[in-house]
Structures are given as C-alpha cells and as structure tokens.
Amino acid sequence: MAQARQHKRGEHTKQRLLDAAEQLFAEKGFHGVTVRAIAGAADSDPALIAYYFGGKRELFDEVLLRRAEILNQIRIEELEACEKNAGPEGPSVEDIIHAFSHPLLDRTEFGGPGWKSYFALVAQITNSPEWGGAVMPKYFDPIVRRFLESLRKALPESADEDLFWSYHFLSGALVLTFAQTGRIDHLSGGLCSASDIESVHKRLPQFIAAGFRRICQKDKGDPTP
Incomplete structure (x- = not known):
C-alpha cells in the first residue's frame, strides 16, 4: 500500500513537471527555459527532472x-x-x-x-x-x-x-x-x-x-x- 502511494505521488510530480515544462516551452521556447525555472513552476526540486527524465532535452521530448x-x-x-x-x-x-x-x-x-x-x-x-x-x-x-x-x-x-x-x-x-x-x-x-x-x-x-x-x-x- 505504501509503495502504491509512493508511486502515485511520483506520477503526480512527474505530470506537474510535464505540465510546467509544456507551458514554459510554449511561451519561451526550448532555449529560453531553464531546468530550475521548470522545477520552480512545478513546485519541485530541479534534481527531480534528472531523476524522472534525464535532462531538459529528454523532458522536451516527453512533453x-x-x-x-x-x-x-x-x-x-x-x-x-x-x-x-x-x-x-x-x-x-x-x-x-x-x-x-x-x-x-x-x-x-x-x-x-x-x-x-x-x-x-x-x-x-x-x-x-x-x-x-x-x-x-x-x-x-x-x-x-x-x-x-x-x-x-x-x-x-x-x-x-x-x-x-x-x-x-x-x-x-x-x-x-x-x-x-x-x-x-x-x-x-x-x-x-x-x-x-x-x-x-x-x-x-x-x-x-x-x-x-x-x-x-x-x-x-x-x-x-
């Protein structure tokens, strides 16, 4: 049960990062957005982008x-x-x-x-x-x-x-x-x-x-x- 809750929280965080990246990339373009800005918009730690996606380009692809x-x-x-x-x-x-x-x-x-x-x-x-x-x-x-x-x-x-x-x-x-x-x-x-x-x-x-x-x-x- 605890593992399921942790997985659900992880998916929620991942979707928040994708949503924030989608909006910022649309507004400012790939080169106009930093990993820190995306994490800030998603109220997350920048390290989580590397954890879930690998980097900004991989996050862009996932978006x-x-x-x-x-x-x-x-x-x-x-x-x-x-x-x-x-x-x-x-x-x-x-x-x-x-x-x-x-x-x-x-x-x-x-x-x-x-x-x-x-x-x-x-x-x-x-x-x-x-x-x-x-x-x-x-x-x-x-x-x-x-x-x-x-x-x-x-x-x-x-x-x-x-x-x-x-x-x-x-x-x-x-x-x-x-x-x-x-x-x-x-x-x-x-x-x-x-x-x-x-x-x-x-x-x-x-x-x-x-x-x-x-x-x-x-x-x-x-x-x-």
Whole structure:
C-alpha cells in the first residue's frame, strides 16, 4: 500500500513537471527555459527532472510525446471510421481532411490550457529550422503518411509530388490557426476572430479539399496548377 502511494505521488510530480515544462516551452521556447525555472513552476526540486527524465532535452521530448500519442490514436480512429462508413467509392477528400484536422481543432477549442500550450509549442517547432525537420517527423510522420495513403485513394490520378505539396499547405494552415496571432481580427475589423475555432471547423476541410483537387487532378498538360 505504501509503495502504491509512493508511486502515485511520483506520477503526480512527474505530470506537474510535464505540465510546467509544456507551458514554459510554449511561451519561451526550448532555449529560453531553464531546468530550475521548470522545477520552480512545478513546485519541485530541479534534481527531480534528472531523476524522472534525464535532462531538459529528454523532458522536451516527453512533453511532445505525451499528447502526440493521444492525438494520433484519435486521428487514426476517426480516419478508420471515416473509411468504414464511406460508400463503395471511399471517403471524400473533405471527409479525410476533416478526420485529420478535427481532433486538433477540437482540442484547441475545448481541451483546456494544456492543449493550447501544446499546439502553440507544435506551431513554434514546425516553423523552426532547428526543430521542424528533426522533431516533427519523429512524432507525426507515420500518421501523416497514413492519411496520405487515404488521400491517394481518393485522388487516384494524383502525383506524389502534388500530394506532398498539398499536405505542406494544409500543415501551414493548421499552424497559423494554432498560433492565434489575431491577424485576422485586425484584418477583418473584428468580423472574424482567430480564436473562433468553430468557424475554422466549418471552412477548413472544404477549403483544403478544393486545393488538393485543383493541384492533384489538374490536366497533366497544363503547366500551371
């Protein structure tokens, strides 16, 4: 019983450290945060970071992995349901894009501050030459390739090059949405809000699907997309 209580306390401490690191990394970046600052925010001893994780870089990896595993499982389930419930011709491009983007947007809107910090961190990493090419493939490339397989079936005449570029543009749209910079608020004079994720839900799959179709199904003799 005492061992179980000790294990529970240890897990609680570990989660506090992960939560604190997630928020601070999202706000200040990897290099702007010290081990001592993370421990202080978690009301813990800095030595516990070494004990539980090994170091700051290992803690950073664990922060990314913790929610990536949850997110990727949900996305796979949504894609598989989308494919299972589709007719003989398979799911539409819109349905596939929705299955890909919905779990992210849903947690951005309803998941609480932890998910907001996580997506802010993902947006930051994606836009960083230092991290984007090294970190993102580790956590997200397998799930992206699974979705691209489904899109390839929905767009059977597409060239792989066009599919990858189309995904690249989809990723950029999601990253800008996560960032919630307020740019659209100013541009629209308050008509639109960067925090209005429901409006993104309504528009993003249709917008991105149209782009996929335009690029991937273009006349092969047409040099322009």
